[in-house]
Amino acid sequence: xxxxxxxGRMIHHESMxxxxxxxxxxxxxxxxxLRRFARSLSRNQHDADDLAQVAVERALRHREQxxxxxxxxxxxxxxxxxxxxxxxxxxxxxxxxALPEDSGEHPAxxxxxxxxxxxxxxxxxxxxxxxxxxxxxxxxxxxxxxxEAAEVLExxxxxxxxxxxxxxxxxxAALSDERVGAAP
Amino acid sequence: xxxxxxxxxxxxxxxxDAAKRAEITVxxxxxxxLARRIAHHRELRARVAGAFSPVLDQPVxxxxxxxxxxxxxxxxxxxxxxxxxxxxRGTRPPGLPWRGREWGAMAASVALGAIISxxxxxxxxxLVTASNGSLVARGALAxxxxxxxxxxxxxxxxxxxxxxxxxxxxxxxxxFQLRDAGTAGLGCRIEGEWRIPVTTExxxxxxxxxxxxxxxxxxAIEARISGEALDPAGEEKARDAGWDTTRR
Numbered sequence: 001x002x003x004x005x006x007x008g009r010m011i012h013h014e015s016m017x018x019x020x021x022x023x024x025x026x027x028x029x030x031x032x033x034l035r036r037f038a039r040s041l042s043r044n045q046h047d048a049d050d051l052a053q054v055a056v057e058r059a060l061r062h063r064e065q066x067x068x069x070x071x072x073x074x075x076x077x078x079x080x081x082x083x084x085x086x087x088x089x090x091x092x093x094x095x096x097x098a099l100p101e102d103s104g105e106h107p108a109x110x111x112x113x114x115x116x117x118x119x120x121x122x123x124x125x126x127x128x129x130x131x132x133x134x135x136x137x138x139x140x141x142x143x144x145x146x147x148e149a150a151e152v153l154e155x156x157x158x159x160x161x162x163x164x165x166x167x168x169x170x171x172x173a174a175l176s177d178e179r180v181g182a183a184p
Numbered sequence: 185x186x187x188x189x190x191x192x193x194x195x196x197x198x199x200x201d202a203a204k205r206a207e208i209t210v211x212x213x214x215x216x217x218l219a220r221r222i223a224h225h226r227e228l229r230a231r232v233a234g235a236f237s238p239v240l241d242q243p244v245x246x247x248x249x250x251x252x253x254x255x256x257x258x259x260x261x262x263x264x265x266x267x268x269x270x271x272x273r274g275t276r277p278p279g280l281p282w283r284g285r286e287w288g289a290m291a292a293s294v295a296l297g298a299i300i301s302x303x304x305x306x307x308x309x310x311l312v313t314a315s316n317g318s319l320v321a322r323g324a325l326a327x328x329x330x331x332x333x334x335x336x337x338x339x340x341x342x343x344x345x346x347x348x349x350x351x352x353x354x355x356x357x358x359x360f361q362l363r364d365a366g367t368a369g370l371g372c373r374i375e376g377e378w379r380i381p382v383t384t385e386x387x388x389x390x391x392x393x394x395x396x397x398x399x400x401x402x403x404a405i406e407a408r409i410s411g412e413a414l415d416p417a418g419e420e421k422a423r424d425a426g427w428d429t430t431r432r
Contacts, residue, residue: 007287027252030243035248036239037346046336049245121235139197140232146199165190172228 003101023063026072033142037077041084043126050086054089055080077142077152080132088130124174132167135160139170189424196304243417248423263369295420311362312380321371321378329358329371329378333423335416346397348419351408356427359397359405368397370404 027034034055038048059066059079066075082179125133139160150160187195187208195208196202212219322330328343330395337345346359346368357372369383384400397405414422425431 024253028249031244031248031252032240035242036246039239040236043340044336045239045242046333048239049248052248053251056248060252060254105200117231117235118238121232127231136232139286140229141236143233146194146197161190161194165193168193168225168228171232173225175228176229 020060022062023066023072024060027059027076030073030076031056033073034076034080037080037137037142038084040125040141041080041133043122051084053078053155054083054087058083065099071148074148077138077144078154081153084134085130107143120175127174128167128170131163132170135163136167136171139164189221192218192221192223196222196229231257243421245420311385314378319380319383321380325360325362326378327369329360329373330427331423333416333419335419345404346401347413348422349405349409349413350411350422350429351406352410356422356428356429357405357408359401361397368401370397370401372408 013130034052035048038051039045040053042048042051055076059076062079066072124182125136128136135149135155138144138152139146142149144152146157146160146164150157153160155163191200191208195205200208208222212222217395271334293324311321312319313322320326324342328341330344332341332343332345334345334348342363344361344363346361348356351357351372353371355374357370358378359368359370361368363432366385367383368385369380371378371380373379382401382404384398412422
């Protein structure tokens with residue numbers, strides 16, 4: 001949250017244009033949060049970092065679309081959301097993932113994952129429909145307000161809260177089920 | 185008082201105005217069921233947030249910092265960059281996954297089981313070639329040694345990376361196993377290429393448990409290793425430095 005506000009404030013105080021170097025350094029400061037957001041949407045940290053890299057590169061290519069005074073973190077999260085959905089569409093098109101739980105793919109477990117609840121929560125997140133997963137990632141993982149999350153996801157607040165409610169119910173059910181991660 | 189779940193969710197998310205928040209705070213003191221429902225929302229929120237928060241403390245891979253600065257990595261990592269970094273979206277072959285896309289076509293059409301050891305040394309599709317008297321990794325094997333992390337690899341990856349370590353003569357080495365072919369070996373990063381000082385046959389049946397390299401590879405590791413094998417963070421750092429021991 002702090003970095004987020006920091007980035008927003010710093011750009012506020014700049015002139016109307018933000019130089020490439022400035023935006024680059026502001027993005028560097030946001031990388032830990034971008035990696036966390038990406039991790040909550042991906043099956044493992046490697047895929048998450050690939051996603052973060054695509055989002056960062058895309059943001060820099062389209063930096064002229066960034067409005068000075070806007071919140072840089074929200075803008076980047078929105079780009080990442082689109083990059084993630086694009087990748088999901090591409091995977092579905094080639095039949096790689098009809099439903100996440102049917103992919104037969106097992107996420108890699110890193111030693112860090114096994115020491116925390118990251119593994120089980122990540123698996124439970126993977127079972128959620130995309131829209132619910134995005135709502136959970138914004139509000140529960142990133143701690144965004146409903147207003148900010150709705151802006152990032154480009155949906156009305158009412159839509160966000162209903163996705164969030166359904167996502168929570170599904171997530172709670174998946175997490176209370178000890179078979180999380182087991183084959184269906 | 186009866187509160188719907190959306191209201192309690194908003195309460196847990198800190199989205200209610202002060203008046204409503206105060207009202208519910210008072211109500212939950214008298215209503216155990218209400219308190220339980222709120223606790224349920226708060227616990228889920230804390231659990232999800234807590235699961236991903238350690239990511240914030242992890243070192244950020246250099247490739248992301250470089251991407252943010254719009255920089256291409258010079259020198260030794262240039263070669264690695266070609267393999268690891270995403271091509272611009274427009275130039276990416278359509279329909280290939282991010283992970284391992286460079287061998288996606290091969291993995292899809294040819295079961296790697298077909299590439300058994302004889303093929304290792306055959307000129308076409310070779311994973312290893314001879315160069316100046318040493319065997320050098322090529323193709324999917326070189327890519328895996330370049331970019332794959334033992335901590336994040338998946339069952340479907342055609343090459344399984346074992347231990348990564350720094351050798352006494354100052355190079356990074358990584359043990360590997362071809363998932364379906366049962367060939368194991370060691371690759372050492374010397375002068376910008378992966379030289380293969382040892383390969384051996386491993387029993388294919390053991391592959392799933394084969395977290396430790398076969399004896400011949402272990403001996404080769406023990407003969408070379410300086411200190412301990414890299415932990416996941418060290419492995420990632422070494423990869424991001426292009427497996428160049430001078431760039432740390």
